[in-house]
Amino acid sequence: MHRMDSSTPKKASSKQVLSQKSPPVVPEKPKKKGKLAAPSGDPSVDTNLSVPRDVLLQCQDLTKLPLLYPQTVLECVRERYLQQQFYTWAGPTLVAVNPCLPCHQLYHQEQVASFHRAVQAGSTPLPPHVYAVAGVADHRRSCGLGHINQAVVVSGESGAGKTESARYMLHYLCQVEHNVAVSSLTTTSSSHNRAALVAETQAKVLASNPLLEAFGNAATQRNHNSSRFGKLLLLQYSGCDLRGATIDTYLLEKTRVTHQPEGERNFHILHQVTAGMKADILNSNGSKARVRHHEQQQHHHEQQQHHEQQQHHQYEQLEYEQHHEQQQDNQYEQHQEFAISSKATKDSDVAALHTTLAALEQLCFSQQHQDDIFKVLVALLQLGNIQFLEPKTAAAGCAVKGDNNALLLASELLGVTDEQLSTALTVRSIAVPTKDRVSVFCHPCELESECCERLRACMQLLYQALFSHVIAVVNLQTAAASRQHWSQFIGLLDVYGFEAFEHNSLEQLCINYANERLQQAFIQAFLHTEQQVLLEEGVLVDECQFQDNSGCLTALDSPISVFAILNEECQLQRAVDEVAACQRVCRALQHS
Ligand SMILES: Nc1ncnc2c1ncn2[C@@H]1O[C@H](COP(=O)(O)OP(=O)(O)OP(=O)(O)O)[C@@H](O)[C@H]1O
């Protein structure tokens, strides 16, 4: 979540990267000599620079500030934020600051219609707003301006409001599409069919959001609904019609299944399942319990309440943490290491489960299919309760500790025998392909820690496979029938928010790397090209200086780099001495 009190405010920046010259509706680029020059940290910059407050408030485009320096830019965004002006252009890029409060009027239906009218009329410049970004993309698509395919990249730190921004853009695009389909309705059955098809596609695309968030989002210290994966949604169009959508996901933080940083939660869906079993909505094997009469009556009410809660969730955080239940009696939270910490109330998880179930229905998951998915989730909860015993004699291997109950339940739910599961967790096997056959060497694990590591890996792989499966099924439902059915797309990329903790995991390194690569692509596609265009037009521009972390990227992903060495070590499948590995990386990078 964005915090405006920081001395170096970090903003959610919603960047539209369109790979051709700016369309007529976006603000003009600055052309005066020296205007692009804003060297950060330059000792020659006058730190007392100030722009009158009313000029800052009126300024809808940062590139039009009379003085363009880092501090004036930050001041402008801050002043506008304090006046509830949450959006500001920076050329064709939109800078969005998380309002941290509900602002329904900003995203009202009427706003959609008004931006649509303004875009159609070619009004320029459009007021800075997330709908303006979506509107420009939609207008360029429908008028065949510029490139066939476009992408809107939303980037920023965790909690900055990326997912909300992407959601609002999706709503804008669906709403506009719906209005167009309805307005073109004639009495012919083909136009009714077309409108019905568009409505069905929209409903499915919109239903995919809560489903993906249930499986891929979790409460973190920064964001109660943090996306723990990156998502690219491609809206597929043919002529004027939305024909379908596909979802690509990246870098699911699967380690969260077995370990959550202090004060954070596991993926929402696991909490929903736990709450669902306690509330008798799900049976102990994950199948749906028979809905009792009063629950049926409550169901609709809860769903509505949950929808409202989602809007206001953030603002109830403190209150809802006070409701935090220890849940020591929970059989699914026995084992400390894999325990799912709980911050939300049981009620909010139950309401969220209803939303997930409704989304599964909307996306045509059959009852059997839903039961199978929930079985795997309950199996994961059971796997988390398995513990191991080290062998008393050197000859024997580790064994599963206690009465094996969790092992029995998990194996039954996963459709394997308890022996198979126990062997998979306690015996290391290496397959060596020879000329005409594969030889498998088995070695019982002697250390409890090794078995725990195998269990963690098993749970993470299982969750990743389930997540990929859900995405694949959603895509089957939402994608256009075939490649012939669509000719262009608008992509909405909601990348995983970058973060820097005191200790950063490998996942965090990959996330930050992905963000840095995107930033690099943006610099290449936008700043370099813009400079080139200005030079070609004979406009004198001081060379634009910007922070460029390409050196860090080379150190990470070149042929001799951190990632190359890590890959090599992984392929060797041997225990790695941390100090030696660090020295190796340092030696390799010395000359790069
Ligand atoms: N435009 C907005 N209007 C009102 N509230 C917002 C808006 N954008 C974000 N928020 C609030 O901030 C919270 C965090 O936003 P969001 O989940 O979009 O962040 P994010 O950038 O996607 O973070 P992460 O990288 O952790 O997924 C939202 O749940 C919502 O409460």
Ligand SMILES: [Mg+2]
């Ligand atoms: Mg997000």
